[in-house]
Amino acid sequence: MKSIQKYLLLILLVFIGLSCSNNNNEPSxxxxxxxxxxxxxxxxxxxxxxxxxxxxxxxxxxxxxxNSVILACAGDIFSGNPVVDNYDPKGYPMIDLMNKVGFDISEIGNHEFDYGETVLEDRLNQAQFSWVCANVNMNTTGIPQPKTYQTITKDNIKVTFLGLVETNGKVDEIIPSTHPWRVQDLTFQKYNDVIGNYSQIKETENPDLYIALTHLGLNTDKYIATNYPYFDIIIGGHSHSVANTTVNNIPIFQAGSNLNYLGKIKLTILDKKIESLQYSLIDLNTYQNEDSSIKEDINNYNNMANLDEIIGYSSAYHNSQQVGYFYTDILKNEMNVDVTFQNTGGIRNSLDQGDITKREIFEIDPFNNGCVTYTMTVSEIKNFLKGSKIAIYYAGIKIEEANNEVIIKNLNDELLNDNTTLTIGLNDYIPAVYDTYFTQTPTYKTYTTAEGIIDYLKNNTTPINYTSYNNYFKFE
Incomplete structure (x- = not known):
């Protein structure tokens, strides 16, 4: 009897052992x-x-x-390279290459709006990756509405991205830093008015990671980490920073600008938390290996651009400020006006000594801003300069500040009466941003500022040299 009991006990122990193993007889x-x-x-x-x-x-x-891989972009893919900005249709090469490289997701940056609503609609539809932005409403424009947040699943890993764009484009409006006339039909909210709506995403979406994919700038990313601490990681843009820092136990990354670097975040995730993280910043300018098919596409786009035509000659190197003097003086002659203004932020590059190509002018001025003229009194110009405190380059007059007032003289150093009327030529971004000072209906030219410069240089062979000029003003 005892032997039977021992036998039954042995069978029971074997059964229990088997039941504790998985179906493949492997350990738990x-x-x-x-x-x-x-x-x-x-x-x-x-x-x-x-x-x-x-x-x-x-x-x-x-x-x-x-490994499982996600490829993400934190915005501002447009404006800066004439191969992309002047392609027909505008921006097409950038989206085409991002599709082929295999991007999964992108936040919408402020410069995604630079081409206007119709082009933005086309580029968003062209993309084979997801767009996110929680603080824009495309309304009835036909532009695809980006998701406020998007969950990307790779293998058995779920990552939710929340998108946010900056809205510091105009003092009295909530718009991104783009041409105000190009976002008139869209509605934006400040990021801090919406971010709290998504504090529970980790619970509701149940992702392994919750990431803020922002285009707000590094300082704002740090503020978010301190005041909205429900993200596992923040990947940012807008400030062109190289960032690898941790604030309030939240890692924050940014990979510079102009595709010089690729950020790489290597993660081990356990129970929906980061168990380990390794970060590296890959210098793409020194990296050697390339995908041959993508390289061929890039070469084709570059060859099609026809940007290396020589249109003038610079007898000296010009820094960006000296380029501003050159720009305003040339446009004054091209637009046939008394005075020209150029906002300093609209000059994006220096000018090398030697032959000037079309490419260089488009790199200096990538924004496709139109040329407009106004008729204004000297008094109205003073009000604009004093009230806006805009930093400008200028041509056609002399501007000084004395005793907390703006002083305007002609080129003969003669003081101009406040009632004197002048024709003003400038890019259309300035009156769009400072519309309280430009209340008239402008006269529109048929060319952009960059096209005006190119046309002038083609028709005038005198070498360019503005290194001795000092036509800069900002009311302090």
Whole structure:
């Protein structure tokens, strides 16, 4: 009897042991077995730069052989490279290459609005990746409404991205830093008025990671980490920073600008928390390997652009401020006006000594701003300069500040009466931003500021040299 009992007990112990194993007769997983490996690559503020996409494609494809990968962009993919900005249709090469490289998601940056609503609609529809932005409403424009947040699933890993764009484009309006006339039909909210609506995403969406994909600038990202601490990671843009920092236990990353760098976040995730994180910033200008197919596409876009036509000659190197003097003087002659103004932020590059190409002018002025003229009194010009406190380059007059007042003289150093009327030529971004000082209906030219410069240089062979000029003013 005792032997039967022992036999039954042995059978019971074997049964219990088997039931504790999985269906494959393997041991139950340890916590280490439950961890998930993920690599997130990120860029921001590429501004039309396309040269290094072939390297990104190669790097990402190599990583995919070893790990799950997400490729993200934190905005501002347009405005800065004439190959992209002047392509017909505008911006097409950038989206085409991002599709082929395999981007998963992008935040909408302020310069995504630079081409206007119709082009933005086309580019968003062209994209094969997701767009996110929680503080824009496209209303009835036909532009696809981006998701406020989007969950990307790779293998068994879920990552939710919340998108946010800056809205500091105009003092009296809530719009991004873009041409105000190009976002008239869209509605924006300040990021801090909406971000609290998404504090529970980690619970409702149940992702492994919750990431803020922002285009707000590094200082704002740090503020978010301190005051809205429900993100696992913040990946940012807008300030063109190289950032790898931690605030309030939240890692914050930004990968410079102009596609010079690719950020790489290598993660181990356990129980929906970051168990380990390794960050590296890949210098794409020194990296050697490339995807040949993407490189061929890039070469084709560059060859089609026809930007290396020589249109003038510069007898000296001009820094960006000296370019501003050159710009306003040339436009004064091209537009046939008394005075020209150029906002300092509209000059985006220096000018090398030697031959001047079309490419250089478009790199100096990438925004496709139109040329407009106004008739204004000297008094109205003073009110504009004093009230706006705009930093400008100018031509056609002399401007000084004395005793907290603006002094305007002609080129003969004679004081101009406040009632004197002058014709003013400028890019249409300035009156769009400072519309309280430009209340008339302007006269529109048929060309952009960059096209005006190119036309003048083509028809005038005198070498350019504005290194001795000092036509800068900002009311203090």
């Amino acid at each position: 997983p340890t916590p280490q077995d439950l961890s998930k490996e993920l690599t997130i690559f990120h860029i921001n503020d590429s501004h039309g730069s396309i040269e290094n996409f072939a390297k990104i494609k190669y790097i990402v494809d190599q990583e995919k052989k070893e």
